[in-house]
Amino acid sequence: MKVMQLLPELNSGGVERGTLEIARALVAQGHQSVVVSNGGRLVPDLEAEGTLHIPLAIHKKSLSSLLQIFSLRKIIEQQRPDILHVRSRVPAWLTHLALKGISAAKRPHLISTVHGFYSVNRYSAIMTKAEKVIAVSDSVVAYIQENYPECPPEDIVRIYRGIDPKAFPHGYQPSAQWLNRIFADYPQLEDKFILCLPGRITRLKGHETLIALMQQLKNHPHVHAVVVGGADAKKQAYLDELEQSIQKEQLTQQITFVGHRSDIREWLAFSDVVLSLSNQAETFGRTALEALSVGTPVIGWKRGGVAEILSQLYPQGLIEVDDQQQLLTTVQRHIEQPQPVAPVTQFSLQEMCQQTLALYTSILK
Known part of the structure; x- marks a missing residue:
């Protein structure tokens, strides 16, 4: 399958890291990975790991961003992804408006991830207007259900963020x-x-x-x-x-x-x-x-x-x-009294990637 992720920029932060992690998992399993963003310091890492990065200014919370709708529609039509995965509000709005100009038969599936407790308004509601809405914790599930009751509960999928236990091994000591x-x-x-x-x-x-x-x-x-x-x-x-x-x-x-x-x-x-x-x-x-x-x-x-x-x-x-x-x-x-911490076996990066890719696969079926 071919998955296109859309986010404002690729500098630092949880949204950016999650994008790179899913891109890496897609490539590792033989899928095609495309990311659209305004660029940033993480782009070389993303490209080195086999993802195509397409630069587009979809990062500004201003009316000037509406000028990108035509370019984004063109990118979607040229790339023909199976799935679009939006991770932030401006890219989500631009994606929705771009899709309006593509015939229903040719439109990719749409997934969003709610990464934050956004201010509750029509602008933020766009994050709940997708076929499947990923929530990064149970607290986010509750936030969506409380503030956007029109989002069907069966369309909300809780997938915890994860970390690589090899990068943070139990008992690690600095050199x-x-x-x-x-x-x-x-x-x-x-x-x-x-x-x-x-x-x-x-x-x-x-x-x-x-x-x-x-x-x-x-x-x-x-x-x-x-x-x-x-x-x-x-x-x-x-x-x-x-x-x-x-x-x-x-x-x-x-x-x-x-x-x-x-x-x-x-x-x-x-x-x-x-x-x-x-x-x-x-x-x-x-x-x-x-x-x-x-x-x-x-x-x-x-x-x-x-x-x-x-x-x-x-x-x-x-x-x-x-x-x-x-x-x-x-x-x-x-x-x-020093308190021992048991080795962590939950919240792994591998689980997060497996669950996300399984959701992509299920939506295509």
């Missing part, structure tokens, strides 16, 4: 060279109990909660928090605000920002506890899963995809939403 380099760059981290908050610097990720927690843990001088994630130019003011707050609370010796990192596996394995403190529910929670996969305990709010992962893999890390006291006591329990 001596890595540790030496980290202790040279950040000597304050040596011989400390490390609490890690991964994720980019935005108001959503719960940095204020971390600062409040470290304030409460002042009587544990060997506990140190590490924030792994960068701030883009638009978030620089927020980063400055956080750093001022840390200075005011006299926590500069207890909290370290290490910026954007490509060695996230090492940081997750190096940490004693990973925190998931987002102010809003996450649709899946890949980083929490990656941490548990290497064997690091995760403590997080009981909502969204993170709660689904924790309830199945590490229920002792679940805490009631915004309960600062429960957060403190759970962290203290982990400081006093």
Whole structure:
């Protein structure tokens, strides 16, 4: 079969990673894989693995994007895919409008994936207008059913995101060279109990909660928090605000920002506890899963995809939403007594790919 995936860009993020993973699985099984996007730094990887990438500006939330409908229709007619798989709202709208100009007999099948808890409106509803709608967690299934009741329940298919357990093996330890380099760059981290908050610097990720927690843990001088994630130019003011707050609370010796990192596996394995403190529910929670996969305990709010992962893999890390006291006591329990994490056997990348390709096959039958 020939599958064409459509998404805004190919730079970084869960949508992009999922696109590459499905493209790789399609090629590995002898199918044809095509991706349409505005391009980005992941394109060379995609092409090297055997997928055809067609550049088209389907990434802008503006009326000018409507100019791409004719070009997209032409691409669909030339490529003649069996299935179109839309992964974002602008590409989904453009695909719907492009298909209107193709006769019903020649139209490919249409699948969408709901990756986020989008704002509820007509613009977002387009993600539920497909033959099959993939939801990346049970929380997303509930979001669709609650907000878009006109989407038939039998058309919603829950397929969890997955990770490659070989990339995040249980018991993984960073190399001596890595540790030496980290202790040279950040000597304050040596011989400390490390609490890690991964994720980019935005108001959503719960940095204020971390600062409040470290304030409460002042009587544990060997506990140190590490924030792994960068701030883009638009978030620089927020980063400055956080750093001022840390200075005011006299926590500069207890909290370290290490910026954007490509060695996230090492940081997750190096940490004693990973925190998931987002102010809003996450649709899946890949980083929490990656941490548990290497064997690091995760403590997080009981909502969204993170709660689904924790309830199945590490229920002792679940805490009631915004309960600062429960957060403190759970962290203290982990400081006093290291908690083992069992090897993760669910949420595998292989399962995600198998289920997605099985859905493609079933729709063609």
